[in-house]
Amino acid sequence: MxxxxxxxxxxxxNDRDAALLRExxxxxxxxxxxxxxxxxxxxxxxxxxTIKDLEGRVPVGVMEADIASxxxxxxxxxxxxxxxxxHTGGCCHMDAAMTREALDAFQPEGGMIVFLENxxxxxxxxxxxxxxHLKIMLLSVPEGDDKPxxxxxxxxxxxxxxxxxTDALPYFDFDLEAARKRALALNPExxxxxxxxxxxxxxxxxxxxxxxxxxxxxESA
Amino acid sequence: MHExxxxxxxxxxLEETARExxxxxxSRVTLEVGEVSGIITDxxxxxxxxxxxxxxxxxxxxxxxxxxxxVTYCSACGREYETVKYGRECPYCKSGETWLVRxxxxxxxxxxxx
Ligand SMILES: Nc1nc2c(ncn2[C@@H]2O[C@H](COP(=O)(O)OP(=O)(O)O)[C@@H](O)[C@H]2O)c(=O)[nH]1
Ligand SMILES: [Mg+2]
Ligand SMILES: [Zn+2]
Numbered sequence: 001m002x003x004x005x006x007x008x009x010x011x012x013x014n015d016r017d018a019a020l021l022r023e024x025x026x027x028x029x030x031x032x033x034x035x036x037x038x039x040x041x042x043x044x045x046x047x048x049x050t051i052k053d054l055e056g057r058v059p060v061g062v063m064e065a066d067i068a069s070x071x072x073x074x075x076x077x078x079x080x081x082x083x084x085x086x087h088t089g090g091c092c093h094m095d096a097a098m099t100r101e102a103l104d105a106f107q108p109e110g111g112m113i114v115f116l117e118n119x120x121x122x123x124x125x126x127x128x129x130x131x132x133h134l135k136i137m138l139l140s141v142p143e144g145d146d147k148p149x150x151x152x153x154x155x156x157x158x159x160x161x162x163x164x165x166t167d168a169l170p171y172f173d174f175d176l177e178a179a180r181k182r183a184l185a186l187n188p189e190x191x192x193x194x195x196x197x198x199x200x201x202x203x204x205x206x207x208x209x210x211x212x213x214x215x216x217x218x219e220s221a
Numbered sequence: 222m223h224e225x226x227x228x229x230x231x232x233x234x235l236e237e238t239a240r241e242x243x244x245x246x247x248s249r250v251t252l253e254v255g256e257v258s259g260i261i262t263d264x265x266x267x268x269x270x271x272x273x274x275x276x277x278x279x280x281x282x283x284x285x286x287x288x289x290x291x292v293t294y295c296s297a298c299g300r301e302y303e304t305v306k307y308g309r310e311c312p313y314c315k316s317g318e319t320w321l322v323r324x325x326x327x328x329x330x331x332x333x334x335x
Contacts, residue, residue, distance in 0.1 A: 001248060001335050006238065010252065010327040013233030091226045123259065124223060149309060152320060185296070186320070 014128055017096035021131030025103075029110040031217050032099075034130045036154055037138035039120025042164040042197055044072045046138065047115055049197040051081045053207055058214065059112045063102045065094045065119050072117065082108065086116070093124035096131045113214055122147065126154035133217060140165040141174045148182035155183050159213075160191040162206065167196040224265045227327060228272050232279060234329065239278045242334075247282045249333035255324040256291040256305055291324020 009015065025032050037043055043066070051060050062083040064073040076083040086102035088094055094102075099116060108114050116132060118125040137158040139147050142165060148155045155161065161183050163176065180192050191209055195202035235247060254260050266284055273279040291304035297316030304324055306312075311319055 001333055003331055003333050004238075004242065005331045006329045007331075008234060008238070008329045010227055010234060010329055011230040012329075013237055014230045016237070092223055093226065095226070095230070124226065128226075146317070149317065149319065153325070182318075 011095075011128065014095050014097070017100070018129035018131040021096050021100050021103075022133060025131065026133070026217075026221050029218060029221050030103075030108055031113045031134070031214055032103075032130070032132040033113065033115045033134045033136055034094075034118055034125070034132035035115050035136050035138070036118045036122075036125045036158070037120065037140070037164075038122045038143060039066070041120070041138040041140040041143065043117050043120070043138055044075055046162065046164060046195070046197040047117065048075060048079055049200065049203060050115075050207065050210075051076065051079050053203060054113075054211075055080075058211070059109060061106065061108045061112050061114045063099075063106055063114060063116045065098075065102070066117055082106070082112075088119060091124075092119055092121050093128045094118050094130050095128040099130040099132075111218070113210075122151040122154055126151075126157050134159050134213060136160045136162065138162045138164050139179065141168045141172050144172075145175045145179035145182070148179065148186055152186050155186045155190065158187070158190060160193065160206070160209070163192065163194040165196060165198070166194045166201060167199050223259055224261065224268045225272075227260065228265070228268045231269075231327075231329070232272060232276055235279060235332070236276060238332070239334070244334040245278060247279055247332050247334040249283050249285060250279075251285040251287065251330045251332070253287050253289050253326060253328045253330050255289045255326045257321065257324045258327055260327060262286050262288075287330065289324060289326060292322045293319045294322045295319045 035043055060081055062076045063086045065086040066072055073083045073085045084106045135158045137154050183190050193206040269284045292301050293304040294301050295311035296318045298314040300313050302312055
């Protein structure tokens with residue numbers, strides 16, 4: 001018997017699976033985006049809007065992991081985009097192995113932007129690398145501007161923060177600047193976009209940023 | 222099922238380690254678990270005892286959990302304090318602009334094996 005010091009994250013095996021998947025997808029030209037937020041922050045509504053806006057510019061697919069129902073996948077299908085219901089086996093998040101399984105079933109075409117709508121939960125999804133090339137999180141106005149203080153990890157991990165439902169700003173004391181400042185204090189690199197999927201306000205700025213990241217990805221692939 | 226998700230990866234990580242190090246039997250797994258990691262240790266151990274049976278190398282292993290106290294930093298006054306005792310509001314200056322410094326981790330510290 002010997003004692004071996006490891007000091008390894010318990011979920012280290014997932015990190016390795018995720019890194020492998022990310023490389024494989026890159027060689028196939030598939031741009032995978034992990035979309036995270038609490039339940040009801042507006043992920044599906046936002047995706048529907050994005051799909052409509054990007055139509056004809058770039059093929060978009062959606063993998064729905066939100067366990068709430070398969071209504072979400074149906075809503076996306078109705079827009080004519082390719083989608084699939086992913087299964088987490090009762091887990092509170094998607095990990096790299098579940099994402100790989102979902103992709104195998106989904107069979108996206110090369111060059112596609114694939115959104116993974118993660119389980120509605122501000123904690124666990126942030127802890128598991130899915131193999132995505134980009135992480136985007138949503139924080140909706142009704143949830144409050146103090147969420148970065150309460151759930152820092154997701155803000156630290158994300159490439160972009162969408163502050164959603166900005167059309168509701170007149171009805172809540174949500175301080176946009178305070179939210180932005182808190183997110184940037186945790187993650188100076190995070191891109192912040194206030195948007196309303198309902199009115200379309202702010203969506204163009206986000207979509208330009210997204211297409212910029214997509215181009216940089218395909219050029220480096 | 223937060224705990225089960227972690228256990229699945231923990232077992233995967235340990236199997237990988239065993240392969241790399243040429244180990245056939247792990248008898249003890251020592252974890253450092255943050256006080257506010259959301260892991261319920263009793264439940265975590267139950268999950269472990271159930272799950273380890275699927276992995277021959279882990280079958281006889283015992284889980285040892287060391288709790289890491291949570292510490293919060295206040296960006297208003299620059300001090301640190303005990304998270305669990307005071308929560309989100311800084312006990313010194315009453316600011317709410319506070320951040321968790323540690324206490325959210327789940328790390329495999331060491332294993333005993335042959
Ligand atoms: N006012 C307003 N409501 C929104 C907006 N986006 C989503 N919602 C509403 O928020 C609720 C949850 O949206 P959904 O997209 O299903 O959230 P998900 O659970 O994150 O996928 C629905 O009732 C939507 O109509 C928005 O931009 N403005
Ligand atoms: Mg949804
Ligand atoms: Zn203070």
